[in-house]
Amino acid sequence: MIEESRRRAYLSAMQVDCWLPRLSLPFAAPSRPDCLAEVVAAPSLTPPRPASAAPAPSAVPAEPALPGEVLARLPLRRPAPVARAPLETPDSPPEVPVEPVARPVTPRFTLQLYRAGACLLLVELPTGEPFQRRDPSYLLLKDLLRAAGLPDSPQLLGEPLRWPLLNSRDFDQGPQAARAVIEDLLYAQRERGEQWACLWLLGLPALRYAAGADSQDYLRELDLAQLGRAWALPGLELLIDEPQRKAALWQAMQGVQARWRDDEPG
Structure with missing residues (x-):
């Protein structure tokens, strides 16, 4: 252990004004009461700033409507036709597709x-x-x-x-x-x-x-x-x-x- 005078010299060289030991040091001077007192924060001299209102979200500009001539060119969406299966009757025979007869090429x-x-x-x-x-x-x-x-x-x-x-x-x-x-x-x-x-x-x-x-x-x-x-x-x-x-x-x-x-x- 070092002496109190030398310890204070080290602390001054390190610019340490206040310190507390973890253990009771031999040959150390008793701690000052002002160092052990709780530090109370001084009241602020400036008045509290009122809470500023949150900035209102900027209004999103509405999308301009398309001109009439552009709207006229847009294809209309029509519902897809629903394919309906033909009604089969037990008495009607199945239809046989008739293939067109190809006419021979006319020679020249x-x-x-x-x-x-x-x-x-x-x-x-x-x-x-x-x-x-x-x-x-x-x-x-x-x-x-x-x-x-x-x-x-x-x-x-x-x-x-x-x-x-x-x-x-x-x-x-x-x-x-x-x-x-x-x-x-x-x-x-x-x-x-x-x-x-x-x-x-x-x-x-x-x-x-x-x-x-x-x-x-x-x-x-x-x-x-x-x-x-x-x-x-x-x-x-x-x-x-x-x-x-x-x-x-x-x-x-x-x-x-x-x-x-x-x-x-x-």
């Missing part, structure tokens, strides 16, 4: 009949109009006829056949009707006394609606019963666009041209 093409020696030619007109003398398709047709040993100035038979015949949807002008009309046209040539050793079908429409064949039958011979033998050829415009087809056409011609050469007058 133009064909022309020619006569060249012992052959009859049914030729597709690429432009829909009769050939002119300087048309590339007509010049190619003349080359084919010369290569086949036939007259290179074919005889025109009648007007071009343009399909559909009528600009109306009230009549059936589908593929079956087109084939029936072309067959009637060829049979009419037979009834007029026209005879031919071979029928040339040039172009897909001629092949499809005169013989019921398709593009895979190009350069083949077809048997048309009462109309005789037919030879399927690509269209003139296709031969111009794809000249590599001419070599196969020339080879096929060597095998079929005996049909019309044997029928030519000697």
